[in-house]
Amino acid sequence: xxxxxxxxxxxxxxxxxxxxxxxxxxxxxxxxxxxxxxxxxxxxxxxxxxxxxxxxxxxxxxxxxxxxxxxxxxxxxxxxxxxxxxxxxxxxxxxxxxxxxxxxxxxxxxxxxxxxxxxxxxxxxxxxxxxxxxxxxxxxxxxxxxxxxxxxxxxxxxxxxxxxxxx
Amino acid sequence: xxxxxxxxxxxxxxxxxxxxxxxxxxxxxxxxxxxxxxxxxxxxxxxxxxxxxxxxxxxxxxxxxxxxxxxxxxxxxxxxxxxxxxxxxxxxxxxxxxxxxxxxxxxxxxxxxxxxxxxxxxxxxxxxxxxxxxxxxxxxxxxxxxxxxxxxxxxxxxxxxx
Numbered sequence: 001x002x003x004x005x006x007x008x009x010x011x012x013x014x015x016x017x018x019x020x021x022x023x024x025x026x027x028x029x030x031x032x033x034x035x036x037x038x039x040x041x042x043x044x045x046x047x048x049x050x051x052x053x054x055x056x057x058x059x060x061x062x063x064x065x066x067x068x069x070x071x072x073x074x075x076x077x078x079x080x081x082x083x084x085x086x087x088x089x090x091x092x093x094x095x096x097x098x099x100x101x102x103x104x105x106x107x108x109x110x111x112x113x114x115x116x117x118x119x120x121x122x123x124x125x126x127x128x129x130x131x132x133x134x135x136x137x138x139x140x141x142x143x144x145x146x147x148x149x150x151x152x153x154x155x156x157x158x159x160x161x162x163x164x165x166x167x
Numbered sequence: 168x169x170x171x172x173x174x175x176x177x178x179x180x181x182x183x184x185x186x187x188x189x190x191x192x193x194x195x196x197x198x199x200x201x202x203x204x205x206x207x208x209x210x211x212x213x214x215x216x217x218x219x220x221x222x223x224x225x226x227x228x229x230x231x232x233x234x235x236x237x238x239x240x241x242x243x244x245x246x247x248x249x250x251x252x253x254x255x256x257x258x259x260x261x262x263x264x265x266x267x268x269x270x271x272x273x274x275x276x277x278x279x280x281x282x283x284x285x286x287x288x289x290x291x292x293x294x295x296x297x298x299x300x301x302x303x304x305x306x307x308x309x310x311x312x313x314x315x316x317x318x319x320x321x322x323x324x325x326x327x328x329x
Contacts, residue, residue, distance in 0.1 A: 087210035088212075089226045091280055122208075144230060147207055
């Protein structure tokens with residue numbers, strides 16, 4: 001008997017449904033009976049066989065995080081490649097890859113903070129994305145435009161909100 | 168086709184793969200004088216205003232410096248007002264005038280994307296993105312797909328630095 005998806009059961013001789021659909025029984029049919037006794041007993045067996053032959057990708061939290069991080073890295077690389085000669089933040093932040101990073105939402109925040117922390121004295125242009133995702137602005141007025149002070153303010157905010165590990 | 172060896176020493180931007188595409192008119196002979204180090208600490212708009220400690224940008228999230236009285240728009244008018252707050256006024260050309268400091272805003276699709284400042288010798292100084300600032304002999308050499316080919320000139324009395 002061919003294997004099918006575990007969600008589907010092959011109709012067997014025990015099915016009350018005739019091949020000619022127009023001659024189906026009238027009225028409600030009990031659900032367990034529609035599967036047929038043979039199909040019901042073999043369902044678990046089918047599932048086991050199906051799983052043995054079909055690799056199943058289980059998205060654990062760790063897997064999801066590494067996939068998201070890889071996506072962030074790929075988008076960041078694409079973005080950096082295209083904005084090298086630009087100074088205008090509108091040009092820099094409206095790049096499609098940067099917009100996709102923003103679109104990843106709060107899941108990308110740990111990677112953004114990690115990246116920001118790793119860049120030290122020359123932080124990259126992550127401030128727009130951080131502000132857009134968090135809807136916060138921890139940068140004091142006197143620090144606007146001073147990227148080292150901006151990074152410090154954002155990393156402090158990240159620590160307070162659990163995105164950056166305490167040193 | 169120029170070789171990277173022809174460019175001023177330390178001009179790392181010229182090693183970018185798409186450099187010739189970004190600046191199809193720029194040649195090594197356009198670039199003169201010394202270069203700064205590459206940095207993100209200031210951008211071309213701040214550099215046009217002779218500032219090398221801040222980044223100037225009208226971003227909507229109030230992250231970067233922008234004059235208080237000026238709308239945070241990336242429009243030509245907002246940039247004219249921003250530089251106007253430093254005493255610059257729109258003028259008609261980039262010709263060298265004694266005692267006058269000029270800046271030029273490069274506009275692409277009506278929006279300023281770059282700025283350069285005129286030096287006393289008539290050359291211009293430009294900060295390229297996160298790269299070096301470079302002295303170049305004219306403004307047209309930066310025309311291309313990234314900085315466009317439309318200029319807005321502004322001028323003010325040249326400050327005397329003692």
